[in-house]
Amino acid sequence: EVQLVESGGGLVQPGGSLRLSCAASGFTFSSYWMSWVRQAPGKGLEWVANIKQDGSEKYYVDSVKGRFTISRDNAANSLYLQMNSLRAEDTAVYYCARVSSSSVYRNFAYWGQGTLVTVSS
Amino acid sequence: DIVMTQSPDSLAVSLGERATINCRSSQSVLSGSNNRNHLAWYQQKPGQPPKVLIYWASTRESGVPDRFSGSGSGTDFTLTISSLQAEDVAVYYCQQYYSTPTFGQGTKLEIK
Numbered sequence: 578e579v580q581l582v583e584s585g586g587g588l589v590q591p592g593g594s595l596r597l598s599c600a601a602s603g604f605t606f607s608s609y610w611m612s613w614v615r616q617a618p619g620k621g622l623e624w625v626a627n628i629k630q631d632g633s634e635k636y637y638v639d640s641v642k643g644r645f646t647i648s649r650d651n652a653a654n655s656l657y658l659q660m661n662s663l664r665a666e667d668t669a670v671y672y673c674a675r676v677s678s679s680s681v682y683r684n685f686a687y688w689g690q691g692t693l694v695t696v697s698s
Numbered sequence: 699d700i701v702m703t704q705s706p707d708s709l710a711v712s713l714g715e716r717a718t719i720n721c722r723s724s725q726s727v728l729s730g731s732n733n734r735n736h737l738a739w740y741q742q743k744p745g746q747p748p749k750v751l752i753y754w755a756s757t758r759e760s761g762v763p764d765r766f767s768g769s770g771s772g773t774d775f776t777l778t779i780s781s782l783q784a785e786d787v788a789v790y791y792c793q794q795y796y797s798t799p800t801f802g803q804g805t806k807l808e809i810k
Contacts, residue, residue, distance in 0.1 A: 612799070614799075621791065621801055621802070621803050621804045622740075622742075622748065622791055622793075622801040622804075623801065624798065624799040624800065624801070627798075627799075636798055638798075672747055672748075676795075677750075677753065682729075682736055682795050682796065682797075683753075683795055684738035684750055684753040684793065684795055685738070685740075685748070685750065685793070685799075686750055686759075688747035688748055688749075689747065690746075690747060691747060
């Protein structure tokens with residue numbers, strides 16, 4: 578059974594940093610592109626970043642470029658999101674998501690339960 | 699980026715009746731390489747992550763009831779629930795995966 582379990586969320590002040598983790602199990606982690614998708618309270622879904630199987634390609638939504646860094650550790654079956662210079666508008670539930678096959682251009686087939694990040698003074 | 703626009707923003711339908719949600723993309727999501735529309739539909743219930751219902755615009759995910767169907771091509775797509783059940787109350791999102799992923803704003807479906 579595919580499982581994605583996020584951790585690392587919490588309350589942080591504007592300008593602060595936070596590192597999210599996603600522990601993956603039930604599939605060959607190194608075979609899939611992985612993504613972070615966020616959802617602000619009461620709002621819709623926004624893709625944040627994704628990373629290729631070997632970490633050689635990474636893409637970000639414009640609003641987080643230069644502030645967030647996605648990474649992965651295939652030996653540990655883990656995905657990460659380093660978030661720096663956090664802003665109030667980054668407040669959201671952050672989901673770890675896996676696409677349906679090894680290609681990047683596929684739907685999100687599996688989602689974690691999410692971890693809440695709150696940016697507030 | 700491809701902009702996805704859903705209509706309506708909210709919808710109230712009687713139990714047993716048909717519900718129709720539309721999704722339009724700002725450019726075609728039909729791939730010339732595989733002749734498939736890179737379009738998915740998700741259902742999200744309160745406090746839960748999204749769940750994929752439909753991918754490739756019209757392929758139903760395993761385990762999804764057959765009252766859910768997807769149609770359309772190019773830039774215009776539709777999710778149809780043929781006979782609304784109480785458990786279908788949720789927010790529905792379309793998403794394109796032709797390029798960096800983008801979602802529609804969501805359609806809230808309620809019981810009339």
